[in-house]
Amino acid sequence: MAAEFIGRRAELAMLRKRLDRVAESGSGSAITIRGRRQVGKSRLVQELCDASGLPYAYYTAIKGASLPEATGLFLAELKSSGLPADREAIPETVSGWPDALRALASALPETPSIVVLDELPWLAEQDEAFDGVLQAMWDRLISRKPVLLLLLGSDIHMMERLTSYDRPFYGRADNFVLPPLNVAETGQALQLEPAEAIDAHLITGGLPGILRSWPRSTPPTEFVKAECADPATPLFGIPESTLLAEFPSPDHARRVLEAVGSGDRTHAAIAATAGGIPSGTLSPLLQRLINEKHVLAQEQPLSTSPGKPALYRVADSNLRLYLAVLRSAHDLVLRGRTDAAFRIFERRWASWRVRAAEPLIRETLGLAATSGMLPWPDVEAVGGWWNRQFDPEIDLIGADREPVAQRIHFAGSIKWLESSFDQHDWASLQRAVSALPGWDPTRGELIVVSRSGLAPQLDGSGIGLAWGPEEIVETWRSG
Incomplete structure (x- = not known):
């Protein structure tokens, strides 16, 4: 399996540069890292923490946790980390995030360290004032220490909002979008020749969460055939979880995304397939799916004259393949019809690959x-x-x-x-x-x-x- 850390040279170099800046200045630096689920945000940051040799604390928020539960888990992680000189000085409970972040500030050493807050949007869900509290504690206490603060999240729109001009943390963090692995990194991870590496990249979208389940040197069609015997494989589970997280209800947005995923490319075709959504509703909805959700991409004809129509596609090839092919196959897999599921993939794969x-x-x-x-x-x-x-x-x-x-x-x-x-x-x-x-x-x-x-x-x-x-x-x- 492709389990070892692959690629990300530029991303690691960027983070190490920020660490060097922290060490030189003696003051804190913050970075938000956003990207879709299973793109490797947590793995990248863990690799930085391990390679740096610096003390660090890594806290991952839990969706739906109450405020006492969230702060209690944070304090437990802080106490077990390499940050505090005196672990007994870390309280067991606090009344809220202001006191929890004060405890963090008091635990930070006078030498460089790293603090990671993963799944940050879930903290914002639990406490609407969290980003304001974070801003206040950062300005007053945390940033005065030589710490690299990494704020991670998969809800891209909410992460963008965290540092937008009308939010408290504006101007206090550099913003970074972590892309999937590129096609060369995919080929390196799976040890495939170029043609098969490109096929594997189209199937996985370059997502490490899927690549880790792919045995090295396995041709793409053989991998998919083997996965059709496993209803819980990441090949099906990751795009499905993305849909459920971003579009939990079958509303207009979900219907539009599914129309584009089924192969409709023009405004008129999408409207018809999605149930005759009026143009006044569809146009802003498409722009929201492009600019806020980042699940669609728009393409304009390129020439020396303005052209129409614009064309739309699902931006991520793994989600695109799921909507067009793998979802139907997965339904059959769940019913135990493994061979029929793979036949669906075989029938649709070549034509889908041409466009993808x-x-x-x-x-x-x-x-x-x-x-x-x-x-x-x-x-x-x-x-x-x-x-x-x-x-x-x-x-x-x-x-x-x-x-x-x-x-x-x-x-x-x-x-x-x-x-x-x-x-x-x-x-x-x-x-x-x-x-x-x-x-x-x-x-x-x-x-x-x-x-x-x-x-x-x-x-x-x-x-x-x-x-x-x-x-x-x-x-x-x-x-």
Whole structure:
């Protein structure tokens, strides 16, 4: 299993830099770390605590705990930690969080230390005044000691609110969003070749909580087949728990998310599938799911002219796969129909993968462009283009800016199938770009990203760039 700590070099370096700053200044520094469930926030912070060799206290809030229970558990954790010089000086009980945080301040040593408050939104649920108390105790007592305070939470919107301008803790913490592992880190964790590493990344979303259950060197389809015999596997449980936590009731938001997850991409199609939600309700709801919940992503057609319509997709590929495929399979697994569950996955996997790979490939080319790895130094935006009829629909556009470009540097096609990119695909791409606003064949080049390479009979002399799985993984390894 992929149980050891993988990747996170940049994230650990950032946290170590903050620790160095604490040691140099002799005063406290605070960071909020947010990210979706099972993305590895707690594991990252624990790795920092272990590697630093510094005294630390790690408290994880419990959802639904009463205020006396929460503060009592906090004090017990503080007493058993490496912070206090005199453990007997830590009280057993206090009247509330002000006294609990005063106890923390008194326990902090005069040398650098680390304090972690995990699942912070649950503390805010228990006590509406918690962030105000935290601000007061931080300003008056805690920040005067050389401590790195790490505030963790999976409720992204609530974590954002903690440090927004109208909240007490505003301006007192750096904000950091922990992303999933990238595709190179996924491949490293599972010891898979590039093509299978990309498949594994699409299945897991790069979530360590799922990767830990994946035996090394196991091909993706074999892993899914084995998991279909386990109704409690993280492959099903993690996306299901995300849905239950973020959308506990079947309201409009849940219906819209499920419509997008089933494959509806346009405003009109989502409205119809979700039960005819009026446009005045659907539009702000979509923006809330994008900007607050961060479960949807919106894409605009990229060219030298404004374009419509906008397209929507589930932002996380694991949740996207669950809504489109794995939820139906899980229902069968729960009924003991393991073989039927895996057949559903087999039938839907190839077509689902075609669409799911597109945003990853665009993001990869965008990373390559900003890292100077592409032959077009002026490319700053990578997207796709389509018209209202989706005929044609061009997978890749590289431009100088978005959503309305001044110049298009490349256009291209993604073929993420077992068959290679052939003469028919090449002819289709050449026809499609003739409809692209701003396309100049004398200044722009055509590119191809193919899972199975170029067909041997294809004359590739007109292809400005041809990438496969190896280049995608290497970009993330080097970027």
